[in-house]
């Protein structure tokens with residue numbers, strides 16, 4: 001199918017993009033890499049009458065470091081983030097997760113901000129943002145505001161962004177480089193498909209191998225990605241031994257309420273949630289021990 005008719009403008013600056021969004025209201029949409037928006041328009045699942053292209057705005061494409069944060073411009077291509085060694089040294093979960101996002105061809109065009117704004121509950125980057133408590137900097141003609149990832153994702157394919165707002169940058173807290181390990185594990189029907197269930201984990205260990213900090217979450221088992229800060233807090237002080245990991249992964253799986261579809265029943269998804277949280281935690285622990 002072809003998309004419904006629309007008008008198009010290429011914004012030269014973020015101010016101009018925000019002005020166009022303010023002018024056209026609900027009927028306008030930003031287009032970044034087009035990897036989700038274009039198929040949705042072609043299937044007429046969305047029918048914007050005005051597209052604001054943000055691909056030419058250089059100020060939205062960067063990777064930078066500020067005190068405790070790594071910052072990525074919203075229109076930075078996924079491949080640029082995946083291949084940035086300096087960033088991978090500081091926020092390694094991003095590289096681990098990006099390896100699972102579509103294919104190299106889609107990552108060449110797809111942007112970090114586009115994936116977060118699209119907010120697919122099975123997508124890898126929203127899960128990483130939630131687990132790491134990333135900060136989303138939003139801009140509109142009225143000004144700027146910052147939302148934590150936990151307040152940003154509001155439901156399947158929906159966020160707390162207003163129609164006149166543009167995601168400008170994402171700030172990722174750097175945990176430090178000593179004895180920090182992270183991992184991403186998922187299962188999909190074919191590699192490159194959206195995950196049936198995905199798990200992300202990051203842990204920090206003291207010199208004796210005891211956990212000083214842990215965060216983990218799940219994708220594909222609810223309307224938004226899920227994080228489990230209370231269960232993760234119970235891992236602190238343990239050596240992330242098998243019992244601690246088994247308890248945490250079982251407790252997390254019990255808190256999920258996934259749906260059934262033709263790919264997996266609710267029970268099977270919950271089983272996968274337990275298996276994949278355990279797998280991600282073990283791998284994160286082993287990487288932290290080796291760091």
Ligand SMILES: Cc1cc2nc3c(=O)[nH]c(=O)nc-3n(C[C@H](O)[C@H](O)[C@H](O)COP(=O)(O)OP(=O)(O)OC[C@H]3O[C@@H](n4cnc5c(N)ncnc54)[C@H](O)[C@@H]3O)c2cc1C
Nearest residue numbers: 030032033034035036037102110111114115117123167193
């Ligand atoms: C074959 C294929 C396989 C894929 N597999 C996966 C996968 O396994 N995992 C996965 O996560 N994704 C997958 N994707 C989707 C891909 O990751 C997209 O790149 C991503 O979802 C959207 O990024 P984009 O830059 O292309 O955004 P676009 O498609 O341009 O936009 C998506 C949405 O975000 C909005 N938007 C974009 N940028 C901004 C911004 N800065 N501020 C506010 N709103 C904005 C748009 O208005 C639109 O609503 C796949 C895509 C394809 C084609």
